[in-house]
Amino acid sequence: MTTQSDAKSSSIMGSEESFRLLVDSVTDYAIIMLDPNGHIASWNAGAEKIFGYQYDEILGKHYSCFYSGESLSDGLLEKKLKLAAENGRFENEGWNRHKAGSRFWANTIISSLRDPLGNLIGFAIIARDFSERKSADYARSLIEASLDPLVTISPDGKITDVNGATESITGRSRTELIGTDFCEYFTVPEQAREGYQAVFRDGQVRDYPLELRNVDGRVFSVLYNASVYRDENGAVIGVFAAARDISERKLADEALKRATAYTRSLIEASLDPLVTIAPDGKITDVNGATESITGRSRSELIGTDFSEYFTDPEKARKGYQQVFREGMVRDYPLELRRANGRVTSVLYNASVYRDESGEVVGVFAAARDITERKLTEERIRQQSREILDLSTPVMQVWQGVVAVPLIGTLDSQRTQQFMERLLERIVETNSPVALVDIMGVPTIDTQTAQHLIETISAVRLLGAQVVLTGVRPAIAQTLVHLGIDLSGITTRSSLAAGLLVALDLLKLQVVRKSDNHLGD
Amino acid sequence: MNMLCHGEMPIDTENDIVMARKSVREAAVSLGFGVTDVTRIVTAASELTRNIYVYAGSGIMRWQSINENNLGLELVFEDHGPGITDITLAMEPGYTTGKGLGMGLPGTKRLMDEMEIMSEIGKGTTICIRKWLRR
């Protein structure tokens, strides 16, 4: 093996990375509330952007307007809401319809919202726009940009699409190729058939060797990497296969110089930042993408320490040392610091490369910028949290009385948040009584009960008092069976009874109007 | 290490406990901890610096931001005092060899996300606590 050929194979890995980048890109999300019948009750800016409707025009409409004809069949929509109502949550990916009529691919999470009595009061929808990863135009341009021959194959083995590189390696035009048997372009058709069948069976194949015959009779040795792709319902509809021309690599072995130029162009063509590192940790080469992500020129970068461009140089050092030790690393997370101080989160894939005699001479590393993805994930998490907050509102129900209905399962994190907010609201509203209603809590375990007791103690420290309401028979049984002592805590079975206790504590009395008159 | 903030101070006098609380509060606030978490961290620091002052006479407190997937604050309390005879016992609520409530160590564990104690009799004690920024 030679330096160049290995460097080249890594850069081809880079073009796979580009495809993955396309597949992984997430750029938007919408947050929508529905009433129990599926009519839109609230609409955020993200929804406006994704679906194209203004707040005013969509309010009150049925949410079926997000879907096109095909997805509406079979009562699919009703089924989604029903499942969300039954399980609390329903997640799927599929086609949605933009106001303009165009389709886009989105990930949708539907959560049911319930009142303290467990009645369904509506649904919350979080939709993430995945249109970019499904957008044919964008995919097409990336596929065409690839120097590797790419092809898609249907389950019956027919070619459904090819790129320019496939046209040139086979010597046949796109129209000639589409609709024909994939196998017939190989020296051993049976082997090709086994290859794509393996993909349908196992989901993917790696470095599957085949010999491709050009129309002019020339034979090219190629290695295929392929995986299945799916339709809107998740059903496999075909195979996406990328070939690597290893006859070219053989050529490169003979004509070192030419291959160097070729490798260089491949490296430069990569959308991912690529870098080579010497055993002492110095940068020996970079591509254009690295220049732009670091904000520094090639000449500035070469000869400097690789690790100094990261927020955590020690971790960067450990990373390349691991490559030298183990031969490779995958998805190694680092934070790259740009010249302007901005920080970019990247995942590194790296492997060693060797000289003619097989000696390891350096590390070849490809980075993938995950900042945008990270940001989007962060925003979605933030939004989900806000929805969670909405589901445990602390309301002031009377001068001096706050009430909070607890709905759903109480984990430690949620109870913690609930406790902090309740305490803050008690102080803000100067309320000596807090009604905590646990009617909507399905089960209670020792941990949850412990949190409740902590909350009650903390409220007492503030100078206020908790009245626990909505203690259902099942919960009362569990509490006693768990040996949890709630004596000394005022409990009532209903919120209404709790309110009376609260008013009594405030030395207030509810009097019927007519009684008032009688008393006069 | 990416250190957004770090520092250390000796714990020799009673007033150093107050100074330690101030330094830790400043660090926790600058890292973006919420008011309740800041209070938790400062309270833990108060407990551990007082233990140094009471049981070891003197020692040192170090603090630094940490970054492993998530941002956090790490505090280290080190002394060359008598050491803790039985760490398991010392972690029991209510256990004290002094006139305390015996809540300092077990309480600190509950307030923080992580806690490690190393102690050697006659050599001293090192306690490391961490809190992660909640996401």
Place this chain on the structure above:
Amino acid sequence: MATVSVIKIRDILLVAVPSDPDDFTVSELQDQVLDALQRYNAKGLILDISTVETVDSFFARTISETVKMVALMGGLTVLSGMRACVAVTTVQLGLSFDKTLTALDVDRAMDMLSAAIDSMETGL
């Protein structure tokens, strides 16, 4: 060391505890409060901790002791104005301030104490 000021309002003593007191100040506070209780023959004590940022085991122990001592001298103590973040932390630390009266603010503490003292006197 800043001394704590003790204010007398009728037969109630009001003490504003400083925000970040050292141990000495906290111990001193106990002495001062007990002195003043005797000197003014007060019946009630309000410890306003609304500016206190940290309650650790030492602070909690000293305050709990003070409450017991005041009770032995025939007085009633109300702890007022604890911050929400401090309350959460105190409970998690495992401190309870058992049996200590609490109030949201000084006004409510005054009302509580006046009512209690009134009933004590009419009870006599």
